[in-house]
Amino acid sequence: xxxxxxxxxxxxxPLPDRALSSLYVRVGGRxxxxxxxxxxxxxxxxxxxxxQCIDGILISHxxxxxxxxxxxxxxxxxxxQRQEPLHxxxxxxxxxxxxxxxxxxxxxxxxxxLHELKDDLSPFHIIGLEVTPFALDHGMPCLGWRLHLPRAAxxxxxxxxxxxxxxxxxxxxxxxxxxxxxxxxxxxxDVLGAPRPGITVLCATDTRPVEAIAEMGFRCDMxxxxxxxxxxxxxxxxxxxxxxxxxxxxxxxxxxxxGQLVLTHFSTSIETPEEFLPNATAVFPDTxxxxxxxxxxxxxxxx
Amino acid sequence: xxxxxxxxxxxxxPLPDRALSSLYVRVGGRxxxxxxxxxxxxxxxxxxxxxQCIDGILISHxxxxxxxxxxxxxxxxxxxQRQEPLHxxxxxxxxxxxxxxxxxxxxxxxxxxLHELKDDLSPFHIIGLEVTPFALDHGMPCLGWRLHLPRAAxxxxxxxxxxxxxxxxxxxxxxxxxxxxxxxxxxxxDVLGAPRPGITVLCATDTRPVEAIAEMGFRCDMxxxxxxxxxxxxxxxxxxxxxxxxxxxxxxxxxxxxGQLVLTHFSTSIETPEEFLPNATAVFPDTxxxxxxxxxxxxxxxx
Numbered sequence: 001x002x003x004x005x006x007x008x009x010x011x012x013x014p015l016p017d018r019a020l021s022s023l024y025v026r027v028g029g030r031x032x033x034x035x036x037x038x039x040x041x042x043x044x045x046x047x048x049x050x051x052q053c054i055d056g057i058l059i060s061h062x063x064x065x066x067x068x069x070x071x072x073x074x075x076x077x078x079x080x081q082r083q084e085p086l087h088x089x090x091x092x093x094x095x096x097x098x099x100x101x102x103x104x105x106x107x108x109x110x111x112x113x114l115h116e117l118k119d120d121l122s123p124f125h126i127i128g129l130e131v132t133p134f135a136l137d138h139g140m141p142c143l144g145w146r147l148h149l150p151r152a153a154x155x156x157x158x159x160x161x162x163x164x165x166x167x168x169x170x171x172x173x174x175x176x177x178x179x180x181x182x183x184x185x186x187x188x189x190d191v192l193g194a195p196r197p198g199i200t201v202l203c204a205t206d207t208r209p210v211e212a213i214a215e216m217g218f219r220c221d222m223x224x225x226x227x228x229x230x231x232x233x234x235x236x237x238x239x240x241x242x243x244x245x246x247x248x249x250x251x252x253x254x255x256x257x258x259g260q261l262v263l264t265h266f267s268t269s270i271e272t273p274e275e276f277l278p279n280a281t282a283v284f285p286d287t288x289x290x291x292x293x294x295x296x297x298x299x300x301x302x303x
Numbered sequence: 304x305x306x307x308x309x310x311x312x313x314x315x316x317p318l319p320d321r322a323l324s325s326l327y328v329r330v331g332g333r334x335x336x337x338x339x340x341x342x343x344x345x346x347x348x349x350x351x352x353x354x355q356c357i358d359g360i361l362i363s364h365x366x367x368x369x370x371x372x373x374x375x376x377x378x379x380x381x382x383x384q385r386q387e388p389l390h391x392x393x394x395x396x397x398x399x400x401x402x403x404x405x406x407x408x409x410x411x412x413x414x415x416x417l418h419e420l421k422d423d424l425s426p427f428h429i430i431g432l433e434v435t436p437f438a439l440d441h442g443m444p445c446l447g448w449r450l451h452l453p454r455a456a457x458x459x460x461x462x463x464x465x466x467x468x469x470x471x472x473x474x475x476x477x478x479x480x481x482x483x484x485x486x487x488x489x490x491x492x493d494v495l496g497a498p499r500p501g502i503t504v505l506c507a508t509d510t511r512p513v514e515a516i517a518e519m520g521f522r523c524d525m526x527x528x529x530x531x532x533x534x535x536x537x538x539x540x541x542x543x544x545x546x547x548x549x550x551x552x553x554x555x556x557x558x559x560x561x562g563q564l565v566l567t568h569f570s571t572s573i574e575t576p577e578e579f580l581p582n583a584t585a586v587f588p589d590t591x592x593x594x595x596x597x598x599x600x601x602x603x604x605x606x
Binding site: 012013014015016038039041042045046062063064065067068069071072075076079096097099100101102103104105 | 378382408
């Protein structure tokens with residue numbers, strides 16, 4: 001099970017009822033944030049899912065609306081006497097950006113571990129998720145994220161008995177360990193059934209449409225994409241500012257055969273995102289415009 | 304006339320209904336901010352008195368809750384295509400702090416003029432106010448501010464006639480100019496009555512009580528002081544953290560013979576500041592606990 005909250009759904013500048021774009025992701029009691037604009041710590045407080053359980057912050061890029069809330073978040077964690085390391089992931093330039101912002105957050109109670117993602121965009125693991133960063137097209141180094149929550153294969157007692165596995169070893173094997181007893185070696189494959197699909201979420205702001213989004217998000221459960229501009233006539237502006245139209249985001253979700261599409265990161269020029277929702281649903285019906293504080297729970301299939 | 308708004312009244316960390324401490328001051332259509340914590344730009348939007356008319360930002364000190372909103376404010380002004388210079392005043396270290404924060408606000412549409420206030424705490428003028436900075440006691444360089452709006456003496460036609468000033472010169476003299484005509488020199492004193500009192504506001508957060516507050520705020524119209532802690536039992540914490548109790552702030556207002564006292568910058572440990580208001584009013588009756596977005600209009604006496 002994976003819980004999500006769009007803490008804020010605004011792009012560029014916050015509005016009184018629309019905080020800057022930030023996503024809270026929770027798995028098994030631990031959490032991470034994707035982007036951390038001004039006001040994110042208040043969004044975390046309002047949500048009530050916990051601040052101390054945040055183990056990582058993934059920064060897409062270094063425009064202020066995605067990172068200006070970082071000093072406040074670091075200080076809030078310090079005030080709460082956090083001891084565990086906090087991991088920050090971001091594209092090239094991360095030490096420079098965090099170093100600059102830390103002029104007002106010089107003393108922390110916990111280690112800050114910076115992961116500057118340059119040439120190596122290998123998957124990494126945090127809060128039980130396999131996170132794969134990939135390059136977006138925003139006119140500056142900018143990363144999207146594929147979050148995959150794997151699911152262990154189910155225990156199959158019929159298979160275990162057929163393989164002659166002694167019952168006292170079942171638990172160890174189910175946990176993934178290999179055990180040798182009386183000269184016989186047993187492996188997890190002796191007691192586990194077929195692999196089971198996990199949960200996959202694809203997040204990408206800010207960017208023009210790129211094929212990598214549909215490829216990395218192929219048959220994902222949810223795509224969370226920027227919907228910076230709703231109206232078709234904003235197309236030249238979208239191209240100029242390296243953003244997307246609602247329609248373009250929907251086309252990516254359609255191409256990826258995604259389960260559902262959540263639009264966020266709305267321009268301040270959009271008063272009511274739903275007004276332009278038909279531009280997206282005409283291309284990909286299962287689309288919603290996120291609101292601040294909206295939550296989703298994604299479950300394993302047939303869970 | 305001088306308008307004030309406590310955009311936020313929180314200290315240390317913002318709460319969902321209590322933004323970080325920031326004060327909006329407006330005189331004659333131009334404005335300044337005192338402190339600029341995370342979320343200040345949203346407070347300015349909510350207030351609706353204008354963002355582009357902000358000519359200066361006075362930073363008391365460099366704890367994050369007083370300055371973390373600066374990058375967002377700079378970008379909001381840039382997005383609005385501001386051209387006029389923006390003046391930032393703050394204690395020693397200003398270029399280092401602003402330089403650090405500007406890693407996420409590198410490109411602005413307007414000149415940023417930094418006034419680092421070190422040894423010379425002379426008054427300066429902005430938006431028609433005479434601003435006098437003075438040192439507070441917060442365990443780090445920290446400044447309080449005396450804001451004085453002077454009022455010109457009234458034009459006195461009886462006096463002007465008695466001095467034999469030709470009527471066509473009255474306006475020039477009233478404006479403060481000295482004029483010579485037909486070998487006779489006339490001065491503003493020839494046409495102006497007695498000096499008239501202006502409006503004075505004293506702002507001081509964060510600090511232990513210091514005599515300078517009462518001295519600089521002597522007979523001011525309004526004192527705006529931190530009320531970090533309400534309960535008397537917080538005294539050791541107030542001393543340790545270089546903050547004040549409600550009672551201590553009230554004693555300064557009493558000693559200064561201030562017109563009224565506004566408490567702000569409440570600890571997150573205070574749920575309802577009014578609960579502790581009697582601790583202040585017992586010492587200085589004309590005290591209120593500010594709320595976010597509360598406004599005041601101060602007028603000249605007998606205006």
